[in-house]
Amino acid sequence: MESSMNVAATGSPRSGGLGRLLRMRETGLIAIILVLIIAMSFASPYFLTWVNIRAMVMAFAVEGIVVVGMTILLISGGIDLSVGSVTALAMVIAGLLFLAGVNPWLASGIAIAACTGIGAIMGVFVTKVGLHHFIVSLAVMVIARGLCLLGTGGRPIGLYTLPDSFKFIGQGSIGPIPVVILIFVVVVVIFDFLLRRSTAFRRVFYTGSNEKAAAYSGIRTKKVIFLTTTLCATLSGVAGVIYMARFGSAQPTFGMGMELNVIAAAVIGGASLKGGSGTILGAILGTILLSVVSSSLALLDVSVYWQDIIRGSILLTAVTVDHYLNKKRGRG
Amino acid sequence: MTQQPILEVRGVTKSFGSIHALRGVDFRLLPGEIHALAGENGAGKSTLMNIIDGILQPTGGEILWQGRPVRIASPTAAQALGIGFVHQEIALCPDVSVAENIFMAATNISRSPLMDYRALERRAAEILSQICAIDPRRLAGDLPIAEQQLVEIAKALTLDCKVLILDEPTAALSQREAEALFRIMRRLADRGIAIIYISHRMAEIFDNCDRVTVFRDGQYITTMNIPEITPDDVVKAMVGRVIDDLYPPKASPGSIGRDTVLEVRNLTDRRRFHDVSFRLRKGEILGIGGLIGAGRSEIVRGICRLEGAVEGEVSLNGHPLALRDYSDSIRAGLVYLSEDRKGDGVFLDMAIAANVSALDIDRVANAAGIISDADERAQAEALGRKLNLKYGCLSDPVASLSGGNQQKVAIAKMLAVGPKVIFLDEPTRGVDVGAKAEIHRILRDLAGKGTGIVVISSEMPELIGLCDRVIVVCEGRISGEVEGPEMTEENIMQLASAALPRGQVA
Numbered sequence: 001m002e003s004s005m006n007v008a009a010t011g012s013p014r015s016g017g018l019g020r021l022l023r024m025r026e027t028g029l030i031a032i033i034l035v036l037i038i039a040m041s042f043a044s045p046y047f048l049t050w051v052n053i054r055a056m057v058m059a060f061a062v063e064g065i066v067v068v069g070m071t072i073l074l075i076s077g078g079i080d081l082s083v084g085s086v087t088a089l090a091m092v093i094a095g096l097l098f099l100a101g102v103n104p105w106l107a108s109g110i111a112i113a114a115c116t117g118i119g120a121i122m123g124v125f126v127t128k129v130g131l132h133h134f135i136v137s138l139a140v141m142v143i144a145r146g147l148c149l150l151g152t153g154g155r156p157i158g159l160y161t162l163p164d165s166f167k168f169i170g171q172g173s174i175g176p177i178p179v180v181i182l183i184f185v186v187v188v189v190i191f192d193f194l195l196r197r198s199t200a201f202r203r204v205f206y207t208g209s210n211e212k213a214a215a216y217s218g219i220r221t222k223k224v225i226f227l228t229t230t231l232c233a234t235l236s237g238v239a240g241v242i243y244m245a246r247f248g249s250a251q252p253t254f255g256m257g258m259e260l261n262v263i264a265a266a267v268i269g270g271a272s273l274k275g276g277s278g279t280i281l282g283a284i285l286g287t288i289l290l291s292v293v294s295s296s297l298a299l300l301d302v303s304v305y306w307q308d309i310i311r312g313s314i315l316l317t318a319v320t321v322d323h324y325l326n327k328k329r330g331r332g
Numbered sequence: 333m334t335q336q337p338i339l340e341v342r343g344v345t346k347s348f349g350s351i352h353a354l355r356g357v358d359f360r361l362l363p364g365e366i367h368a369l370a371g372e373n374g375a376g377k378s379t380l381m382n383i384i385d386g387i388l389q390p391t392g393g394e395i396l397w398q399g400r401p402v403r404i405a406s407p408t409a410a411q412a413l414g415i416g417f418v419h420q421e422i423a424l425c426p427d428v429s430v431a432e433n434i435f436m437a438a439t440n441i442s443r444s445p446l447m448d449y450r451a452l453e454r455r456a457a458e459i460l461s462q463i464c465a466i467d468p469r470r471l472a473g474d475l476p477i478a479e480q481q482l483v484e485i486a487k488a489l490t491l492d493c494k495v496l497i498l499d500e501p502t503a504a505l506s507q508r509e510a511e512a513l514f515r516i517m518r519r520l521a522d523r524g525i526a527i528i529y530i531s532h533r534m535a536e537i538f539d540n541c542d543r544v545t546v547f548r549d550g551q552y553i554t555t556m557n558i559p560e561i562t563p564d565d566v567v568k569a570m571v572g573r574v575i576d577d578l579y580p581p582k583a584s585p586g587s588i589g590r591d592t593v594l595e596v597r598n599l600t601d602r603r604r605f606h607d608v609s610f611r612l613r614k615g616e617i618l619g620i621g622g623l624i625g626a627g628r629s630e631i632v633r634g635i636c637r638l639e640g641a642v643e644g645e646v647s648l649n650g651h652p653l654a655l656r657d658y659s660d661s662i663r664a665g666l667v668y669l670s671e672d673r674k675g676d677g678v679f680l681d682m683a684i685a686a687n688v689s690a691l692d693i694d695r696v697a698n699a700a701g702i703i704s705d706a707d708e709r710a711q712a713e714a715l716g717r718k719l720n721l722k723y724g725c726l727s728d729p730v731a732s733l734s735g736g737n738q739q740k741v742a743i744a745k746m747l748a749v750g751p752k753v754i755f756l757d758e759p760t761r762g763v764d765v766g767a768k769a770e771i772h773r774i775l776r777d778l779a780g781k782g783t784g785i786v787v788i789s790s791e792m793p794e795l796i797g798l799c800d801r802v803i804v805v806c807e808g809r810i811s812g813e814v815e816g817p818e819m820t821e822e823n824i825m826q827l828a829s830a831a832l833p834r835g836q837v838a
Contacts, residue, residue, distance in 0.1 A: 197705075198703065199703055200701055202693050206679060209680075209681055210678075212675060213670075214690070215638075216670050216676050216677070218661070218691060219690075276681055
């Protein structure tokens with residue numbers, strides 16, 4: 001049974017199981033992705049090779065972890081523009097500590113904790129001071145990027161002595177499957193389940209759907225928003241550490257524009273900027289769709305500049321279609 | 333009737349897909365009359381008004397304006413004809429002044445590049461002086477809901493309209509404000525303006541309207557002259573059956589125990605209420621009366637710790653409670669049903685089942701915090717059956733339900749935690765007659781089974797008909813208490829409006 005929260009799962013009273021499934025956002029996205037893949041497999045024989053598929057999944061897997069955090073934050077009614085620079089900051093902190101002789105695992109732990117701290121600070125500004133997520137995270141985006149550049153002098157740090165055991169999380173494979181993809185799948189499965197079924201995340205939906213009604217239901221909404229803000233930053237930190245292991249370096253300018261990609265993926269997957277709706281599965285399908293499109297355009301030799309234009313158009317189309325579907329539902 | 337109607341609707345139908353909202357309805361509106369439109373929620377009143385206002389286009393039938401067929405393509409076209417519509421939902425710009433809100437339409441079409449605020453304020457003050465004393469320079473968002481509603485009406489008065497549609501304008505008004513509004517309506521009608529008045533309150537229709545047209549299930553039932561009929565005739569036409577008793581029987585004297593369920597002593601919040609003490613006995617329904625803004629909701633929210641700390645003592649079944657916030661209050665068994673159902677009572681876009689479990693989601697989850705879909709559905713289904721909730725599917729959003737059923741979901745949400753005392757703030761506002769009687773029966777039933785029920789209502793007949801005892805709040809203090817035969821509109825009004833010297837009433 002799909003979760004009762006699924007936004008797209010709310011049709012006319014007569015809709016049975018199948019009709020409901022057909023109306024779900026996820027089903028539509030899967031169909032579009034499949035059509036694209038089939039079309040591309042004709043257009044380019046290279047497209048459906050293991051190497052290409054692996055490369056595509058690798059390209060979005062780590063960012064997918066950030067998408068998970070962003071989706072949860074969007075559901076609670078927040079937004080975080082700082083995810084890209086916080087990811088880079090995690091790399092830089094862990095990288096600098098490692099160069100200073102700290103064990104890479106410990107360095108990563110500290111970096112993730114630092115990102116959690118940044119999320120908590122944003123949470124305080126939003127819930128205690130009462131500022132908007134957008135402004136707070138915009139400021140933090142700039143500050144975190146500044147810290148990255150300050151710490152590294154603006155140059156990438158090569159981490160050539162990273163032990164293989166650590167690089168394994170970014171570069172290794174278990175059987176044919178890269179570890180990065182395994183981590184991604186585990187994170188997605190766990191959070192998708194929790195979001196659909198756990199009481200903790202149900203409170204996130206209540207809060208995002210109607211903060212006042214949630215408060216009138218005894219839910220400590222400020223705490224919920226504080227925690228989702230923090231969680232998003234923590235997952236950005238986790239992504240930063242994995243990127244470091246994968247690249248074997250810390251790049252202070254990494255992740256510029258990542259926030260837009262991540263928000264776009266979540267919104268294409270059904271999350272609303274007004275809060276209260278969204279699923280992890282949908283958001284990941286949104287990520288996959290954007291990634292398949294990018295990969296297809298690259299294989300078809302379309303200019304990089306066109307890719308941005310097309311990605312933006314997909315976002316606009318998805319949101320427009322959703323808007324009209326919502327309107328239609330509201331009238332019934 | 334030989335007079336030519338200003339507006340006539342002939343055989344208008346409207347369908348949304350397979351749903352027929354209107355099936356060939358007729359409606360004739362004469363100049364200078366106040367014409368009530370009655371019908372349960374979903375009967376088609378709003379659809380027809382939206383068609384007359386140009387928001388919706390009819391699927392069939394015709395509309396005649398002063399005898400000539402017209403097509404009303406948009407609300408602007410409706411305004412051009414002279415149709416003003418005061419919607420039930422308040423749509424003011426909260427961040428600008430009352431004066432600017434009132435003249436928004438006029439400012440919009442004005443050719444002047446600059447705003448003449450002084451003239452605007454002067455003209456706004458003129459219009460407002462007909463209704464009530466609101467400072468036109470205040471920000472609309474700072475006004476209480478009742479005054480915002482009056483500003484909406486002032487807005488419609490600025491348009492030189494021949495037909496004025498008022499959709500439940502008194503829902504948020506106190507008796508006194510409502511009476512002022514009725515006087516204004518009558519003055520407008522005397523000037524030849526035809527008024528369409530939508531209300532669920534039978535007494536208002538009978539005290540203030542000339543004729544009434546009843547719709548049921550999208551069909552025109554009848555039009556009657558008010559002086560020739562009784563409220564029962566209207567109710568019968570609306571529901572298609574006889575509702576024997578609008579209110580359930582009161583608790584018999586023996587069934588109200590001596591035990592005190594809830595005792596409130598000297599509850600004080602420095603700004604909003606002072607020294608509030610009262611007791612709720614087992615088996616009774618206690619009403620809280622008073623004007624809007626007197627502090628009724630604030631007191632109840634103070635008891636439940638919904639708005640920070642308060643001084644004073646609250647004890648439940650003899651045990652003093654130490655509550656820090658509302659989640660403590662829920663755990664102790666005190667729950668509050670908000671007056672603003674759509675604003676903060678339910679999660680409109682979320683599933684019915686998820687709404688019902690919102691107060692204590694842990695009830696339908698295991699120790700690890702994983703929700704059981706089956707338990708959640710079972711809980712919603714059981715409470716839905718108990719409250720006679722009408723729905724398609726438990727995973728439908730609450731927005732898909734009618735007002736009465738949305739309110740039942742909000743009540744189910746309270747009942748899901750097995751509360752000891754339920755505070756209901758305007759529990760039947762905007763709810764149709766049938767559902768209203770049902771909600772009253774449910775409350776009586778709960779009280780009989782030992783749940784403490786406290787009802788805040790601005791509707792006098794509801795307080796008197798439903799409650800066993802009424803305490804009245806005036807300017808943040810309890811000004812008195814009435815019980816049994818003393819429970820009359822006059823007594824309650826007197827306590828509510830005349831601030832009595834402290835200590836005069838027990």
